[in-house]
Amino acid sequence: MPELPELDPVIHGKLRLAILSLLVGVQEADFIWLRDKTGSTDGNLGAQMLKLEEAGYVAMEKRFAGRKPQTSYRMTPAGRDALAAYVTALKSLLGGAF
Amino acid sequence: MSDFDTDNGTTRDDLVQRIALMEAMIAEGRQYTGRNSWIFVVWGVVDLIAISWQYYFRHFGGRWAWPICLFVGVILTFGGKMLQRRGQGYSKNDECARVMSVWGMMGLALGIYVASGILTHFDWQYSYMAAILMMIGMAHAISAMILHWRMQGLAAAIYWAGGVAILAFNSGKATTAIWLFEMGIVMIVFGLYATRVEPNHSRATGVRA
Numbered sequence: 001m002p003e004l005p006e007l008d009p010v011i012h013g014k015l016r017l018a019i020l021s022l023l024v025g026v027q028e029a030d031f032i033w034l035r036d037k038t039g040s041t042d043g044n045l046g047a048q049m050l051k052l053e054e055a056g057y058v059a060m061e062k063r064f065a066g067r068k069p070q071t072s073y074r075m076t077p078a079g080r081d082a083l084a085a086y087v088t089a090l091k092s093l094l095g096g097a098f
Numbered sequence: 099m100s101d102f103d104t105d106n107g108t109t110r111d112d113l114v115q116r117i118a119l120m121e122a123m124i125a126e127g128r129q130y131t132g133r134n135s136w137i138f139v140v141w142g143v144v145d146l147i148a149i150s151w152q153y154y155f156r157h158f159g160g161r162w163a164w165p166i167c168l169f170v171g172v173i174l175t176f177g178g179k180m181l182q183r184r185g186q187g188y189s190k191n192d193e194c195a196r197v198m199s200v201w202g203m204m205g206l207a208l209g210i211y212v213a214s215g216i217l218t219h220f221d222w223q224y225s226y227m228a229a230i231l232m233m234i235g236m237a238h239a240i241s242a243m244i245l246h247w248r249m250q251g252l253a254a255a256i257y258w259a260g261g262v263a264i265l266a267f268n269s270g271k272a273t274t275a276i277w278l279f280e281m282g283i284v285m286i287v288f289g290l291y292a293t294r295v296e297p298n299h300s301r302a303t304g305v306r307a
Contacts (some may be wrong), residue, residue, distance in 0.1 A: 007108065021123035025110060026191040029127075033187025037126050070188070087120075094113055 005089040008082055010055045015040055015048045020083050023058060028074040042096065049073065056083055127189065133182075134201075138289030144171035146282035153274055165216060168209075196244050203291055204237035224264050224273055231261035231280055253288045256280065 011017055018038045023029060035045050052058040057079030061072050075083075115154035148167035152160050208230065235257030241251035260280040264273050 003217060012108070012116070014116075018119055018123045025124050025127035026189045026194075029189035030187050033189045037123070065188070066307050070238055072188070083115040087204040090117060094110065094117075 007093075008086050010051060010057065011082060013042065013051075014049065016052055017086075019045075019048060019052060020057065022081060023073060023075040024072045024080065024083060028061075028072045031071045031073070034073065052079070055079075055082075056081050077080050125283060127191075133186075135289045135292030136178065138285050138292065140174050140178065140289075141171055142285030142287075142289060144174070145285065146278065148276070149278050149282065159253075164212070168212065172209075193244055197241050198301050200240045200244070201235050208233055219257070224268055227273060228261040228264040229276060231257045231276075233265065234280075235261065249288075249291065253284065256284055260284075 011020060015038060019034060022037055023036060031042075031045065031049075034040075034049075035042060038045065040048075049058065049060070053060055056076060058073050059076050060073075063070055064071070144167050148163045151158070151163035151167070156163075174274055211230070211233070212221070215226050220226055235254045236248050238257060239254035242248070257280060260276050263276050267273070269278075
């Protein structure tokens with residue numbers, strides 16, 4: 001029997017997967033947009049963003065929009081590769097269903 | 099029922115849920131028109147007021163109906179956008195930039211065209227009014243192609259059909275009726291439809307870690 005591929009634990013978390021799926025479709029997005037789209041809390045989202053940053057899957061940039069500080073995130077090439085690998089692993093696990 | 103378990107206890111159902119979550123989030127990140135579709139509603143209402151004022155209340159400064167209503171429409175659009183940016187998060191992408199460019203330049207072209215028509219008193223001509231519908235239809239069509247959105251493609255077809263109908267009927271009554279339908283009803287209905295699409299989708303996709 002062929003060995004089942006491993007799923008990247010950093011991506012496999014539901015909120016982290018949702019974040020990466022949102023970021024894959026945009027060039028960049030700020031914290032509030034990600035929070036609103038995922039329906040997450042500030043604390044939970046902040047913690048998950050930190051894990052994704054530490055893994056090198058997203059890059060953070062702090063700047064000012066007028067007088068207000070804005071934290072924006074974008075997906076790194078490593079993040080795109082990891083998400084693509086995750087999708088491949090998912091497809092492999094699910095067989096011909098997808 | 100799950101037919102396998104991975105080492106960490108993830109079942110087939112979990113994996114299928116992950117796929118569904120990814121699809122939902124990718125679609126969510128690509129919702130742009132819904133975010134700005136209130137602008138169609140604003141302009142539909144503005145146009146309806148201007149048309150009604152010009153044709154049915156012309157004794158109350160009907161000559162100023164369009165300049166005043168267009169000015170109010172511009173103020174409401176810019177004011178609304180500023181309020182929207184204050185309350186919502188921010189995302190940026192190529193498709194969004196393209197759609198914004200199309201509508202921004204269409205708005206600019208339309209503004210110049212309408213102002214020229216009013217100043218040169220050519221604004222009563224049927225071909226002048228048909229051209230406005232064709233321009234709006236073109237912006238809808240380009241936007242529909244960028245977003246791969248059939249509903250917006252249908253809106254484009256309705257505007258083009260309206261432009262052709264104005265030229266074909268070539269009468270004041272028909273032009274007023276078509277203009278009221280296209281600039282008022284279609285714009286408001288499309289705006290409300292597009293506004294409904296995004297919130298319904300957002301409510302269905304709350305995510306926890």
